Amino acid sequence: MFSDQDPIRQQLIEARRNQILDAAASVFAEEGFHRATTKEIASRAGIAEGTIYNYFESKDDLLIGLMSRLAELETLDDELTEALQGDARDFFVAMFRRRVEHMVEGQETLQAILPEVLVNADLRERYYQRYVLRIAEMLEQYVRTRIELGHIRPVDASLATRAVQAMFVGLLVLRILGDETVVERWETLPELLATIIFDGLRAEGGE
Amino acid sequence: MFSDQDPIRQQLIEARRNQILDAAASVFAEEGFHRATTKEIASRAGIAEGTIYNYFESKDDLLIGLMSRLAELETLDDELTEALQGDARDFFVAMFRRRVEHMVEGQETLQAILPEVLVNADLRERYYQRYVLRIAEMLEQYVRTRIELGHIRPVDASLATRAVQAMFVGLLVLRILGDETVVERWETLPELLATIIFDGLRAEGGE
Amino acid sequence: MFSDQDPIRQQLIEARRNQILDAAASVFAEEGFHRATTKEIASRAGIAEGTIYNYFESKDDLLIGLMSRLAELETLDDELTEALQGDARDFFVAMFRRRVEHMVEGQETLQAILPEVLVNADLRERYYQRYVLRIAEMLEQYVRTRIELGHIRPVDASLATRAVQAMFVGLLVLRILGDETVVERWETLPELLATIIFDGLRAEGGE
Amino acid sequence: MFSDQDPIRQQLIEARRNQILDAAASVFAEEGFHRATTKEIASRAGIAEGTIYNYFESKDDLLIGLMSRLAELETLDDELTEALQGDARDFFVAMFRRRVEHMVEGQETLQAILPEVLVNADLRERYYQRYVLRIAEMLEQYVRTRIELGHIRPVDASLATRAVQAMFVGLLVLRILGDETVVERWETLPELLATIIFDGLRAEGGE
DNA sequence: AATGAATGAGTCTTCATTCAT
DNA sequence: CATGAATGAAGACTCATTCAT
Structure with missing residues (x-):
């Protein structure tokens, strides 16, 4: 007879959901979404x-x-966008470092999600x-401002942003493909x- | 009746294989490998x-x-690699143009293959x-030589190559995701x- | 704590049972026995x-x-059976009115029970x-006596009784099927x- | 490479459908729709x-x-409706005989369908x-005409028709319940x- | 007594693959 | 070679029932 708002219950539910998502990420990453069975996910989560x-x-x-959990992780980045005062190159290095770290933390989840995302229209x-466009727009805004400030060449900001973002996506793909250098x-x-860049x-x- | 080597027969077989692969690429690209059914592939190929x-x-x-067909397409590139005498920037533009064109031609096939490749260890x-590493090594060799020639900064050639290649892979992913800018x-x-770059x-x- | 015979407890138990049976009748009637879930019954009864x-x-x-509750309702009829002295037609009208009223009162329960009864051998x-035969035999006895008294044609009392009873069952079915006339x-x-009749x-x- | 209209193929399909429907009717009648498993139906039909x-x-x-097959059977009845010239009682006996025979032929199917029909809104x-109303209206028309001709009491034709039809439905139910007399x-x-009647x-x- | 999360047996349905024609 | 009906293994999902709290 706990209320729906009962915080203990909410926490238990959240914990269980995470336990299941962890197992799902692990199986999806290994086997792919379709080959993954609910039986295996359950067993890996230690539940029925x-x-x-x-x-x-x-x-x-x-x-x-899994996608929602990933999106939550990313909200942290928003703050970064406000750092326009510093050196552009330093900002890039810092941002790249952030993203590169995130990708390692979230690799299993990304590996679980990405292939199915490529294949499922919904x-x-x-x-x-939620994920690609939001970041693209944040980054694009940043680049556009830097161009106005004369710190960056007057390139097509929108497309350049995509190119940079593509590099990260592509590096994730190379990691998944097991490229040793990367x-x-x-x-x-x-x-x-x-x-x-x-x-x-x-x-x-x-010359 | 005919010998296995019979060239007419070989051609017919090849034609039929291509007809089936075209249908398969089309269905895989639309539905993804697992959701695609052999029934639909057959129907789209006009066969049983x-x-x-x-x-x-x-x-x-x-x-x-599909992967083999794709690899054949790419063999054309080898020649390009030998063009070391020209201007480095011009070479990059030319190479990028090649790759960008290939990606559009082969998008359906790539879209059909890539998601499943990410998911299937074999x-x-x-x-x-066959595909990623071969090109990476070709490109890496080129970059390495250009560095020695002093045309390119002395960066980590192997990793830089991956970064560039990653950009193309990532751009393909953004295309698949339907990014309008790209x-x-x-x-x-x-x-x-x-x-x-x-x-x-x-x-x-x-500064 | 309380004795099993404790009348207060007995009443509470009975009340709770009825609360649950009401909910069950309602869900069974709407969804059918198999599609009905214990979750929904519990929720409609306001319990876990x-x-x-x-x-x-x-x-x-x-x-x-549900069947037992229904059978209890019917015990009232017994008295009626003894009314042999009155006019036969009046008796029929009175009896039909009784049954027709009972069917409306008990429609939900009957609708809940009947389809499953048709399907489950036990x-x-x-x-x-308990339900059909008992009434059939009561009615049959009455008809038989009326025949002996010369008030009713010498028909096959047993089968005629079934025909009349069948009419009521059939009318219930037509109600369930939503026949507007009925x-x-x-x-x-x-x-x-x-x-x-x-x-x-x-x-x-x-003629 | 047969055309869709190929009559041989059509016949084979029809035969197989009937084979499956026969098995389904048999299992549904015995176990009820929900308890019946596709595995059992297949096995009884001798297929996978x-x-x-x-x-x-x-x-x-x-x-x-199953319902469609049943409806086809019934189309035969239409002719009967035209027999208005004969004696009313004779007509009733003839019609009752028809229906009673049909019910035995189709009992398994009816037993398979009816309980689920009572429970499934669609x-x-x-x-x-398709089944109840169509027959009711045919019969009602007949009764109405007979009333106009003065062969039948001026009762509520619509309701009287339902009462008669209800009797048959009810008799089917009594058969299903295993009433020995019936x-x-x-x-x-x-x-x-x-x-x-x-x-x-x-x-x-x-009197 | 009441609760409701956990359980896992049971089933419909899909679909790659086979093979008789 | 081409066909497509038949196959049956496999898997997502449901839900009555249990039991620790």
Whole structure:
């Protein structure tokens, strides 16, 4: 006879949901969404199959749950956007570092979600709007301002932003594909990416 | 009746295989590998379900077939790699243009393959070795030489190569996700990417 | 604490049982026995799912409970049977009116029970013996006596009784099926049935 | 490579559908729709479970299929309606005989359908419209005409029709409930029903 | 007594694959 | 070679029932 607002109950529910999502992320990442069975997810979560359905509507809903958890992680970034006063290159390095760290933390979840997102029109829209587009727009706004300030070349801000974001998505894909170079030198990426994107690959004093 | 080597027969077989692969690519791209049914593939190819199995071992084999066709397309690139004498920036633009065009041509196939590749360990290895790594190594060799020639900054050639390649993979993902900016301004990408990667985003004369 | 015979406790138990049976009748009638869930029954009774099992052995037992309640209602009829002295037609009208009223009162319960009774061998036997056969035999006895008294044609009393009873069962079915004529003119049924069954449809002075 | 209109194929399909419907009727009648499993239906039809789904959309669709088959049987009756010239009582006996025979032929199907129809709103509407109402209206028209001709008392034709139809439905229910009297003396029903309904139970020269 | 989360057996349904024609 | 009906293994999901609190 607890109220629906009962905070203890809410916490238990949240804990159980996370326990299930963790298991789901792990199985989805390993086997892919379709090959993953609810039986295996349940077993990995240490619960019965039916229990999943006390917390999630359907197997699809597990993916949505994973996406939502991921989106929550990202809200932290908003603050970063306000740092316009500092050096542009420093900002890029800092931002790259953030994103690169997030991707490692969230790799399992991303690996669980991404392939299915590419394939499921509903999820695609949802994922794109909540996750990709939101970040793209934040970054785009930043780039646009920096261009106005004369710190950045007057490039197509919208497309340039996508290119940079694409690089991160692509690096995630390479990680998933098991590319050793990317995995092993992951820590050095932020500095390298800043060099490529901000300074350019052209040798200084070249031509 | 005919010998296995009979060239007419070989051609017919090849034609039929392509007909089936086209249908498969189309259904996989729309529905994803798992939601795609052999019934739908057969219907889209205008043949009976059973006929598929006269040309392919299994549904998985269709994916492998698609990957092989894709790999053949790419062999053309090898020649490009030898163009070391020209201007580095021009080379980048030319290469980016090639790749960007290939990606549009092959988008359906790539969209069909990529999500499943991310999810299936066997295909992952196969795809990575034949497709990603081969190109990465070619490009890496090129970059390494350009560095030695002093045309390119002395960056981590291996990782930089991955970053560039990642950008293309990521752009494909953004296309699949339906990003309007990327789709609409696709033609302007090669030049922009060259600017970003080769020249850098830093405003000239800045700081 | 209380003795099992404690009358207060007995009454509380009875009240709770009725509360649950009411909810069950309502859900069974709407959804049918199988589609009805104990969760919904509990919710409609304003109690927890588990509580049902403190008062009933199983979901099946709810149906048995409903049948028993129905049978209790019917015991009133016994008295009627003794009314042999009056006019036969008047008796029929009176009896039809009784039954027709009972059917409306008990419609929800009957609608809940009947479909499952038709389908479940155990219940079928139970329902038939306690409910159908008991009434059939009472009625049959009455008809038989009336025949001996010369008030009624010498028909096959047993089968004629079933035919009359069948009419009521059938009218219930038509109500459940939502027949508008039957529902709207329900009040006029007793008189009409007496006309049909006792007087016959043949026009007077016919032939 | 047969055309969709290919008559041989059409016949094979029809035969298979009937084979499956026969098995379904048999299992539904014994166990009830919900307790019946597709596995059991398949096994009783001598086919694999999956084969059912090559011929029917779903388990529900089997019920609809059974209803349609039943409706086809009934179209024969239409002719009967035109027989207005003969003696009314004779007509009733003939009609009762028809219906009573049909009910035995179709008992299994009716027993399979009826309980679920009482419980499923979609089927209820469908069954009532196609099966109950159609016959009711035919019969009602007949009764109305006979009343105008002065062969039948001026009763509420619509309701009287329902009462008669209800009797048949009720007799089916009593058969399903296993009433021995009804089952054993089934053959004598038409004559008895004519006596009850047309002549009335009142003893001739009574009162 | 009341609760309701956890359970897991049971089922419909899908669909890749086979094979007789 | 082509066909497509038949197959049956596999899996998501439901829900009556239990039992620790």
